[in-house]
Amino acid sequence: MDWQGQKLSEQLMQxxxxxxxxxxxxxxxFLSSFQLMLIIxxxxxxxxxxxxxxxxxxxxxxxxxxxxxxxxxxxxxxxxANSKKKAVKSH
Amino acid sequence: MYPTLHSALPSSNLLHFESSTQRxxxxxxxxxxxxxxxxxxxxxxxxxxxAIICAFASYSDNLNLPSPSAQIQVLNVNWFQKxxxxxxxxxxTMNISANLESMxxxxxxxxxxxxxxxxxxxxxxxxxxxxxxxIIPSKEQAKFWIHTTNKYYFTDQGSNLRGKEFNLTLHWHVxxxxxxxxADKIVMSGYHLPEEYR
Numbered sequence: 001m002d003w004q005g006q007k008l009s010e011q012l013m014q015x016x017x018x019x020x021x022x023x024x025x026x027x028x029x030f031l032s033s034f035q036l037m038l039i040i041x042x043x044x045x046x047x048x049x050x051x052x053x054x055x056x057x058x059x060x061x062x063x064x065x066x067x068x069x070x071x072x073x074x075x076x077x078x079x080x081a082n083s084k085k086k087a088v089k090s091h
Numbered sequence: 092m093y094p095t096l097h098s099a100l101p102s103s104n105l106l107h108f109e110s111s112t113q114r115x116x117x118x119x120x121x122x123x124x125x126x127x128x129x130x131x132x133x134x135x136x137x138x139x140x141x142a143i144i145c146a147f148a149s150y151s152d153n154l155n156l157p158s159p160s161a162q163i164q165v166l167n168v169n170w171f172q173k174x175x176x177x178x179x180x181x182x183x184t185m186n187i188s189a190n191l192e193s194m195x196x197x198x199x200x201x202x203x204x205x206x207x208x209x210x211x212x213x214x215x216x217x218x219x220x221x222x223x224x225x226i227i228p229s230k231e232q233a234k235f236w237i238h239t240t241n242k243y244y245f246t247d248q249g250s251n252l253r254g255k256e257f258n259l260t261l262h263w264h265v266x267x268x269x270x271x272x273x274a275d276k277i278v279m280s281g282y283h284l285p286e287e288y289r
């Protein structure tokens with residue numbers, strides 16, 4: 001999941017849960033059924049988790065573009081510097 | 092396959108990776124926004140919201156203004172005695188009828204009701220003796236009448252009941268599915284016990 005996908009899944013999760021909670025409360029109150037409220041909300045939680053928890057392809061539409069590996073190879077690597085220090089100590 | 096750090100590069104180019112598809116493991120491990128993380132966030136948020144809607148459901152009970160009614164007739168004093176220990180005991184036959192339908196809301200689990208005899212004695216300004224109780228599990232059973240003797244002993248701590256005027260009070264506790272419990276009562280007065288034991 002890329003950065004924008006993470007933001008999207010988090011916002012989707014919050015908006016969907018709040019929307020289902022409001023719908024469940026109104027349905028339960030006006031139809032005088034506490035059980036109906038719980039069923040609607042539970043269904044909402046299950047649906048929200050199916051949509052926002054798995055790593056669906058639409059959360060991966062903005063892949064990060066890392067620098068080309070060839071660019072990194074042009075610069076000296078710190079590994080070389082470490083081995084030099086060790087060499088000095090051993091003397 | 093590990094990211095290599097270049098101190099000579101400008102700060103915006105600090106991180107470099109061998110492969111363009113590789114995730115930067117050292118600084119942003121894969122677990123940061125994993126399946127488990129999202130599931131945990133969803134469950135905690137959904138339980139928080141569940142608590143909030145339950146609080147609203149409890150609050151909505153305040154919008155209901157119940158108008159219950161009740162009548163109790165004392166049909167007979169079956170017996171009225173002084174026990175060997177000196178306490179008065181009475182057995183009554185009562186007819187209790189009530190309409191408590193208006194107490195029931197969508198958030199009501201059940202209603203507990205009890206009938207108490209209430210009277211004054213020289214020692215205590217208020218004596219309460221529970222005579223009968225019952226649980227009403229649904230609105231359909233909230234309009235009822237019952238012909239019954241007192242379920243529990245109508246007994247005084249002493250010998251004060253002869254000729255005593257007393258109230259019969261219907262108390263109720265509305266038990267909600269979530270939240271606050273409501274309690275109230277209807278006081279019915281003008282009942283008398285006989286002057287003599289029988």
